[in-house]
Amino acid sequence: MSTSLLPNPVVYRGSDDKEFFKEVSAGLLQPQKTLPCKFLYDDCGSELFNQICDLDEYYPTRTETAILHDNIREIAQVIGPGCRLVEFGSGTSTKTRMLLQHLTDLASYTPIDISSGQLFDSCEKLGTDFPALEILPLAADYTDSLQLPESEMPAQKVVAFFPGSTIGNFEPHEARSFLHRIACLCGRGGGLLIGVDLIKDRRRLEAAYNDRKGVTAAFNLNVLTRANRELGSDFDLSSFRHQAIYDAALGRIEMRLVSLRPQVVRLANREFFFDEAEYITTEYSYKYSLSKFTNLAQSAGFEVLNVWVDRNRLFSVQYLGVRSDVHEVYGGLGEKGN
Numbered sequence: 095m096s097t098s099l100l101p102n103p104v105v106y107r108g109s110d111d112k113e114f115f116k117e118v119s120a121g122l123l124q125p126q127k128t129l130p131c132k133f134l135y136d137d138c139g140s141e142l143f144n145q146i147c148d149l150d151e152y153y154p155t156r157t158e159t160a161i162l163h164d165n166i167r168e169i170a171q172v173i174g175p176g177c178r179l180v181e182f183g184s185g186t187s188t189k190t191r192m193l194l195q196h197l198t199d200l201a202s203y204t205p206i207d208i209s210s211g212q213l214f215d216s217c218e219k220l221g222t223d224f225p226a227l228e229i230l231p232l233a234a235d236y237t238d239s240l241q242l243p244e245s246e247m248p249a250q251k252v253v254a255f256f257p258g259s260t261i262g263n264f265e266p267h268e269a270r271s272f273l274h275r276i277a278c279l280c281g282r283g284g285g286l287l288i289g290v291d292l293i294k295d296r297r298r299l300e301a302a303y304n305d306r307k308g309v310t311a312a313f314n315l316n317v318l319t320r321a322n323r324e325l326g327s328d329f330d331l332s333s334f335r336h337q338a339i340y341d342a343a344l345g346r347i348e349m350r351l352v353s354l355r356p357q358v359v360r361l362a363n364r365e366f367f368f369d370e371a372e373y374i375t376t377e378y379s380y381k382y383s384l385s386k387f388t389n390l391a392q393s394a395g396f397e398v399l400n401v402w403v404d405r406n407r408l409f410s411v412q413y414l415g416v417r418s419d420v421h422e423v424y425g426g427l428g429e430k431g432n
């Protein structure tokens with residue numbers, strides 16, 4: 095068994111400058127200006143997100159961590175021995191450490207993240223702390239079709255881990271299609287351990303995304319700094335402000351960058367006009383009831399086998415088993431819309 099394959103990490107260049115330029119221009123040309131939330135996570139954005147996780151108002155991280163901590167033995171038992179663990183949007187892999195400590199005969203661990211610097215840093219630390227584990231990082235956009243790195247160790251099944259309520263960043267039809275692709279990747283006998291944020295009162299939700307220290311605002315505005323640095327655009331950061339509002343009808347937090355005045359932003363040879371109060375949508379974070387998420391999971395090819403929630407029912411961790419009628423896509427994450 096190798097200690098780690100970090101000298102040869104798999105890097106897909108899904109989000110290079112050309113891709114970034116194309117997606118930013120396309121997003122700003124839409125009637126409702128939009129920037130895909132994956133671009134929030136460059137090195138600086140990832141660091142800011144880590145700070146968000148420690149904020150008093152940001153209940154998801156500590157609640158999900160506590161649910162995992164309190165139920166880790168049962169979770170490990172439900173997952174069973176000999177799995178290949180594949181994590182989507184692994185970040186610092188902090189929560190994953192609990193799984194790595196408790197899963198028996200783990201075959202290998204593949205963290206997938208678009209933020210490659212943080213991915214490789216955290217894999218190096220994991221390699222030191224879990225020297226016997228085969229770690230096969232994949233720096234990629236998980237919405238692209240992907241082939242998993244080959245593992246030396248045979249696995250009895252593939253289990254995906256998707257914590258952080260990141261599923262909430264997808265609109266429901268996209269979430270269904272993404273979950274279905276995961277079901278096809280995991281195949282027969284496989285499963286998905288997923289963190290799902292629950293619907294709750296507006297005050298708590300809006301506080302979580304509008305923290306007093308302004309870290310979420312800095313995280314949101316960083317995407318404009320990134321565009322200026324990497325694409326040469328001329329966003330004036332002092333002319334945009336962060337806003338996060340809860341739309342109860344749609345069950346989602348909407349994160350925005352609101353223009354404080356009429357202005358023109360230049361990107362390459364294009365000009366984008368903003369009215370005062372016009373905004374760019376930068377992230378959705380959908381919240382689910384347990385029954386609504388069950389319907390979503392079922393329509394995507396899973397059955398909900400276990401649900402763990404905290405005492406205040408703020409957050410859920412769920413284990414979904416792949417239904418037997420799902421067709422496996424061997425070793426990879428198939429095309430969008432499968």
Ligand SMILES: C[S@@+](CC[C@H](N)C(=O)[O-])C[C@H]1O[C@@H](n2cnc3c(N)ncnc32)[C@H](O)[C@@H]1O
Nearest residue numbers: 132135183184185207208209234235236257258
């Ligand atoms: C909300 S954070 C969650 C981080 C961590 N899993 C946790 O639970 O704290 C989302 C993570 O997904 C990654 N990410 C976002 N969009 C992505 C994409 N399209 N492809 C791959 N990774 C993505 C980000 O870099 C970030 O690490």
